[in-house]
Amino acid sequence: MRPLSDTLMRMTAFREAGAAIGSRAGSDRLSELTGxxxxxxxxRALAYVPxxxxxxxxxxxxxxxxxxxxAEYDLGSGWSAMADAAGFAxxxxxxxxxxxxxxxxxWFEPGDVRRGKGEAASIRQMIEAMIGQHGLDRRRVxxxxxxxxxAMASVMLATYPEVFAGGAVIAGLPxxxxxxxxxxxxxxxGHGGPGEAALPAKVRKASQHKGPWPSISIWHGSADHTVSPSNGEAVLSQWRGVHDLDPDPSHxxxxxxxxxxVWRDAKGRALLEHNLVAGMGHGVPLKPDGSxxxxxxxxxxxxxGVASTRDIAASWGLIHEAEAAVAPRPVEAPRAVRKPAPRKPAQAAPVLPNVSAIGKVIEDALRTAGLMK
Known part of the structure; x- marks a missing residue:
């Protein structure tokens, strides 16, 4: 466990970063999904259907x-533009x-990371609504x-593995x-947490699913000082154990x-891949070439110079490897308007018995910073 001063310093930095939220531009291509x-x-749920x-x-x-x-993430990553080119929602x-x-x-709140609970359950409900409303293929989610x-993608892949054919964790955690x-x-x-041998069991115990398991693509920058690259290796260890793959890659x-x-099964199918981008910090690797x-x-x-959105789409078979660089298309003009998001019903703060003085200081600080419910 890091010192209290370190935790408080990081909370302050996150709060200051969050103070500017709402002023940035984003894609205007997304529509609200309700009900x-x-x-x-x-x-909140937003969607793009070509x-x-x-x-x-x-x-x-x-x-x-x-x-x-x-909207910001869509503009930057280019997923809705990729959906137009390749034909998916x-x-x-x-x-x-x-x-x-x-x-x-x-991704760290026990009430939000369990099957049928909190944020994980909300995302599962959204997926089912999209499949039902647009007649999508539930075998290709x-x-x-x-x-x-x-990290939340890791949560969904662990708690609802039967829902997903594949997942890609970018600068995330197991x-x-x-x-x-x-x-x-x-x-x-990269400190603390379960050992490498215990990581696969976390996934296996998160649901009653016994396989087959989704394919996993992992992306991390070697110079990421926000989420240590060791977390990418830990995601790799977690899913290599779940898939029961050899330590050495196939390619x-x-x-x-x-x-x-890349790790492949006996039939040559890529089940697991780990991508490390040398010198890259915390973020999504891109190649803004107009495509x-x-x-x-x-x-x-x-x-x-690495188009991870295209590469991920290709690894899932949404586009062919040879078609990863598609015809250029214009980039939409950004906008900065955001609709207000729905709020959870107010809940009374839980009563924590036998809390020490130092523990109460930490909890009060976390609630003040907006990082604890």
């Missing part, structure tokens, strides 16, 4: 990072300030996310490595500082 269920996590999308199309679920909105769950001041998905969104804000900060730095390639390791899926550089959207 998707009880929404126990109090999340005009004339046929029945039986795939669905990609995209989870933004802290301090971001769905996109669902963008969006966090509410009432749940987390910095708009982080609560995929999920990706950045940072806290990447499932089940934190159950509080201080533990979350420790995990982000390794290095190109312009991008190292890709669909190339993205637009900005905060946490990093021009490193």
């Amino acid at each position: 998707f269920g009880g929404n126990p996590g109090g999340l 005009p004339g999308l046929p029945k039986g199309a795939p669905l990609v679920v995209v989870l933004h990072g802290c301090t971001q909105s769905a 996109v669902l963008f769950p969006e966090q509410a300030r009432a749940n987390n001041f910095n708009l982080c998905f609560n 995929y999920i990706t996310g950045l940072s806290a969104g990447g 499932y089940g490595v934190a159950a509080s804000v201080p533990e979350a900060f420790d995990a982000m730095r 390794t390639e290095v190109a312009a500082g991008h190292t890709r390791r 669909a899926g190339g993205g637009v550089s900005g905060a946490y959207m990093l021009d490193v």
Whole structure:
């Protein structure tokens, strides 16, 4: 556990970053999805469905990072542009300030990361609504996310593995490595948490599912000082154990500082891949070349010459590898308007018995910073 001063310093930095939320530009391509269920996590749902999308199309679920909105993440990552080019629907769950001041998905809150509970259940309800309303193929549902969104993608892949054909965790963390804000900060730095041998069991115990398991793509920058690259290796260990794969990869390639390791099954299918981008910090690797899926550089959207959105879509079979660079398309003019997000019903703060003086100081500070319910 890190010192109290370290935790408070990090909370302050996150709060200051969150103070500017709402002033940034984003895509104006998304529409509100309503009536998707009880929404126990109090999340907002936005979506993009290309005009004339046929029945039986795939669905990609995209989870933004802290301090971001769905529209900002879409503009930067280029997922809706990729949907136009390749023919699939996109669902963008969006966090509410009432749940987390910095708009982080609560990947560390026990009440939000269990099957049938909180934010995880809300996202599952959204997926079912999208499939039902648009006649999508439930055998081809995929999920990706950045940072806290990447960690929440890990949550969804663990708690609802039967729902997803594949997932991509970008600068995220494994499932089940934190159950509080201080533990979350420790995990982000690569400290504490369960050992490598215990990580696969976290996934196996999260549901009654016995397989087959979704394929997993992991992306991390070697110079990420927000979420340690060791977390990418931990996600790799977690799912390598779940898939019962050998420690050594089936294939390794290095190109312009991008190292890709792939693990295949006996039939040659890629079940797991780990992508490490040399020198990249915390964010989504992009190649803003004007093509669909190339993205637009900005905060946490990093021009490193690697089009991760296109590469992820190709790894899921949504586009062919040879078609990863598609015809250029104009980038929509950004806008800065955001609709107010729904709020969770007010709840009384839980009564914590036998709380020590130092524990109360931490909890009060976390609530003041908006990082604890």
